[in-house]
Amino acid sequence: MTSILIKNGFVIDPVQGIRGDKMDIAINDGKIVKNLSNPDKTIDASGMVVMAGGVDIHSHVAGAKVNVGRTFRPEDKLQSTYAPYHGIRHMAGGTSVPTVFKTAYMYADMGYTTVIEAAMPPLYARHTHEEMRDTPIIDEAALPMFGNNWFVLDYLKRGEMDNAAAYIAWLLRSTKGYGIKCVNPGGTEAWAWGLNCLSIDDPVPYFDITPRQIVSGLMEVNEYLHLPHSLHLHSNNLGNPGNYTTTLDTLKLSEGIKPNNNFGREQVLHHTHIQFHSYGGTTWADFESKGKEVMDYINSHPAVTCDIGFVTLDETTTMTGDGPFEYHLNKLNHLKWANTDVELECGSGIVPYVYSKDVYVCGVQWSIGLEMALLAKDHMRCYLTTDHPNAGPFWRYPRIMKWLMSEKARNDVLATMKNEDKVRDRSTLGSIDRELTLYEIAQMTRAGPAKALGLGSSVGGLVPGMQADIAVYPYNPETESDPEKIEWAFSHAKYLIKSGEVILNDGEVVSNGNKKTYWVDVKTTPNRQVERDIDQTFVKYYTVNKNNYEVNEHEFMKNPCVVQIDAIQ
């Protein structure tokens, strides 16, 4: 493998506390090294920013519902140029739901190297893996969904933590999953009957368990299994006015639980797309931000992390494992609605959506995301996402960086809104003059999410010994003052190196890279009862045989990278 020296850039690395010092970064054999003599390649990064490759903790980029989003929206291919086949570059199209090729190229252009697919239905795991296998360049992992799984509901209802843990370990192994995702706990099972769970004490029909018990139980099991990532939660009541009380009730469930892992992770709960869960008011008429209330809680509770889910004010395609939410969203906008309920496990829904800056609710949603990120006290615990593509497509991250880094850029957007006064009135955004630094942006986009995922020792930083994932952006922090330049530069990385291999050279894709896929294999104490339960349930209730359920690592994964954990008691 080639050795590379990146010379003279402004290096920003929160892992080491480096804040824009002019430094060289050396790479050998796929890793960052202390120093290097006679490099094979030298990159002159003078006047440019050097950061670790970006890490996306929550994005919907691969799998069954993403592909429904692609195939049922041919119009989505018409809203941006369909890039032609060119050399090693595959043809690449799609706007809010890009094809696997375009997904990889656009993440690369932004300097991102690790992406977590945030919702894998276990029965569809093979599909998720096939798409990830075909996605070049970026390292990926997928989180299977557990919050509506019949085994989990049964074991947690009876307080059988050993059994729940043994089952979850088995499912992670079977689906080649990375961690525990929970979407609308209990609510998606209720949706199988057309119902929902809107508070943490709404019982799940027939299963006689509450979301409170599910969330607490999953956090406990997560630590019992010593997983690299914490419980990754999309709580109940997403997207509804007044839901912030449900969110606070949910966040409080983390109190008293201690992280227990060897991966440097400090949180026990990651709450995703918190913007969608921080709404006040009782209807859309008196809808307002409660971002401050929710962020105050997070600021004072170090065992909680969040990502924002910024609204980008674009036309997009919403898709979540929260089936009932998508049904109700469709009742609001009357565009097309797709839904898939998955036997014994989960569900999902998909609805196109237009976040118009002239609709005041959308303007307020846009404000809430920014307000929360600007009120956050610790950006190692608050991450930049759009819940792609739900609040907007991921390739808008550079625009969000611009908004976070420039009060002027935010005011420019507010000034073009039809309902500017009303939007300003419903959140505190207008009164915040904070402008985030590149250091804080680096915390939100690489160091922080890497740590929360338990990957902090290998990615998200520039410490010698770490995987050489490095982005060089054509942005000079000493001389640049135009906020537009932030958006441009962070959409057009000049160089990208992934695992020591040059992917972007002078802005051109020169390699499809050698992506890898993480999964977690936890050894638990052999558990006859769980084995029997699994066998019987497959025979009686599944429509696929148990022996045809497991995802074959060698067929369906590119460079599988297994994290081994011993949780035998």
Place this chain on the structure above:
Amino acid sequence: MSKRLTDIICPFCGTLCDDIEVEVSDDGKQILEVYNSCAIGSEKFLHAQSPDRITRPRMKQEDGSWKETTYEEAAKYTAKILCDAKKPLMYGWSSTSCEAQSTGHMIAEQVGGVLDNTATVCHGSTLIAMQDVGIPSCTLGEVKNRADRIIFWGCNPAHAHPRHMSRYSIYSRGYFTGKGSKSRKIIVVDPRPTDSASLADEYIQVEQGRDYELLSALRAALRGAQLPDKVSGVTKEKIYEIVDILKGGRFVVIFFGMGVTHSLGKNHNIDMAIALTADLNNYTKASIIAMRGHYNVTGSGQVLGWQFGFPFCVDLSRGFARYNPGETSSNDLLMRGEVDGCLVVGSDPGSHFPIASVKKIHDIPTVCIDPHTTPTTAVSTCHVPVAIVGIEVGGSCYRMDNVPIESRKVVDPPAGMLTDAEFLGLVLKEVNHIKGVAE
């Protein structure tokens, strides 16, 4: 001593049964018996063993006779006709694995091919309807565990998907449906009193080609609107009664087939069926599922979707992907005479396309990759027999409800035979060579 292989996947229809057991000889070369499968599935396994199987590629001579050739020569020929053509059609993909599809797509990207699958003559109208109005759906296990109202509309599972009824729908017993068929009300809508209709609690004989009107009437009745005395040959009393049955259920599912996708109205029928399903969700829970035919036509739509963004009729001839059924669909392209080279994989347009299209296929250089001789091989210039996916080689397949299942290898193919993925790999190499692309 023979041995019994279990959990085998049947590579016949979109039901994609995965509980087949196959008895093979001790040396693993001979299939002796097939268990659990339907008659058609068994036949597919047993037919693999037929002694008159063609095991090497063959080229058609001037005089119409076949001459055996090697896989390497056949790959060179295939690459050449695809590279020479301005608009090569690469059709089929429904009876092969996602791995073979994917290799084919990489070829198409380089030669500027049109990728189309059998949905083009089957559930293409369903895909278009989904693009119009979406689709509330579920996996077949949801039907098994929950459904207490099942409609079969314009489909005849008793013949086309024989084990569907016992595995997933009418007779299956699940968590909330422990009494099997006694837990359910079955409604069949079809102009013909089919064998499936004879199993129904309610058989609705709709007038031929009047599905759209009847679906509209059901939606109107659901909203409490007044109906004329008869719609599509069905009395209004019956329509109200059906609506009451549906509303009274806890979980409704509509299965539909070619009877509605290709009768008058086509995709508009499906729009209306999907809209009825969505409306039913205001009263109870409802889902709708297309009865997809070939065992992996669903997979073809999936792979095309994640690689190019469209589920069928994908035209790469301009260097990027375009989709416009009616323009970029196989039969339209063929009949307009735009296709000047053809590759057929895992399907039989010779049997399923209109004769005018088949004549065009006959008139242009065509390579047919198929384990068996078919009406399509007869009109091709080159026939490449390959191992049978799901019997002689495994690979990824998608069930009609989009559930991915990895099919298994049961026996070796005849000595020296390649799989279609392997053969397409050879073609890709040759194409790279012709185009001067580094691998």
